[in-house]
Amino acid sequence: MKYVTYLKYLGVASAVLYLSACGGNEEEQTESENDVQEESSGEENQNSGDAESTDDAEASEEAPLVTEEDIYNEESILALANKSNFLGEEYVPADMIPVNVPVVFDNPETNQLREPAANALMDLFAEAESEGYTLYARSGYRSYNTQVGLYNNYVANHGQEEADRFSAQPGSSEHQTGLAMDVTSESVNLELSEAFGETDEGTWVRENAHRFGFIIRYPDGYEDITGYMYEPWHLRYLGEEVASDVYESGLTYEEYIKESGIEINEE
Known part of the structure; x- marks a missing residue:
């Protein structure tokens, strides 16, 4: 009986390992995708901010010296x-x-x-x-x-x-x-x-x-x-x-x- 129990234990453990190797459950996978999307969005916002800064700098450079x-x-x-x-x-x-x-x-x-x-x-x-x-x-x-x-x-x-x-x-x-x-x-x-x-x-x-x-x-x-x-x-x-x-x-x-x-x- 102890041997059967041990086998069952191994089966459950293997299943857990298998699921982990496949990327975990859907909730964890969704969170991971959200993280990627947030990082991507952050990069886009940063790039947008850089573009706006460049536009502001160019506008400043083009501003007339005399008013x-x-x-x-x-x-x-x-x-x-x-x-x-x-x-x-x-x-x-x-x-x-x-x-x-x-x-x-x-x-x-x-x-x-x-x-x-x-x-x-x-x-x-x-x-x-x-x-x-x-x-x-x-x-x-x-x-x-x-x-x-x-x-x-x-x-x-x-x-x-x-x-x-x-x-x-x-x-x-x-x-x-x-x-x-x-x-x-x-x-x-x-x-x-x-x-x-x-x-x-x-x-x-x-x-x-x-x-x-x-x-x-x-x-x-x-x-x-x-x-x-x-x-x-x-x-x-x-x-x-x-x-x-x-x-x-x-x-x-x-x-x-x-x-x-x-x-x-x-x-």
């Missing part, structure tokens, strides 16, 4: 000042400091810029000097009232049509932003001359200004777009990122703003 709020905000370093976009008569930048660079005139008003632009100009001048090019600052910030006097004088001497080619009407001058500086060199007798663009100093400025956050605001051949004749001496601070992007695009600032999808006022 409409920037160009119509007087306090923004990206503010647009031209013949169709005027600054307020009372606007005076709050963060101006003297520029610690060689200057042409001993004029406290014009020898200053907004702090980020002033610091960047000092770095630009220092880099130019280290490479053998000596630059001079001739005219930086100009108040609304100062521009009134300059513009009226040019109109009286040249007529309004000609004056408008090289002098801004009060309120439309970039100099009032505190972000523009006219630079020159001894090679053009410290004057503001188109010839500056062909000098060694002018060439260096044109090729390197963007590295310090500046652009040549009124390039040659774009008077119909910028509203002003060629001024290789007129530097406008936009910050390194935007200035480099404008430089690499080969566009004027007006064109660059339009390429960013912003409608701007035009004459």
Whole structure:
């Protein structure tokens, strides 16, 4: 009797082993399949998350560096000042400091810029000097009232049509932003001359200004777009990122703003 019982025991054990070898019962098998499905679903969700992150990153990379709020905000370093976009008569930048660079005139008003632009100009001048090019600052910030006097004088001497080619009407001058500086060199007798663009100093400025956050605001051949004749001496601070992007695009600032999808006022 003990031997028969033992055989029965072996039969039950074998059956259990057989079932185990075949994958267990249906409940265990279903749980296993669910686990696989959950892992697969988790991988899909992770891949979906990765795709969404990539899309977000690409969208971020494609986002314009200039916004409409920037160009119509007087306090923004990206503010647009031209013949169709005027600054307020009372606007005076709050963060101006003297520029610690060689200057042409001993004029406290014009020898200053907004702090980020002033610091960047000092770095630009220092880099130019280290490479053998000596630059001079001739005219930086100009108040609304100062521009009134300059513009009226040019109109009286040249007529309004000609004056408008090289002098801004009060309120439309970039100099009032505190972000523009006219630079020159001894090679053009410290004057503001188109010839500056062909000098060694002018060439260096044109090729390197963007590295310090500046652009040549009124390039040659774009008077119909910028509203002003060629001024290789007129530097406008936009910050390194935007200035480099404008430089690499080969566009004027007006064109660059339009390429960013912003409608701007035009004459």
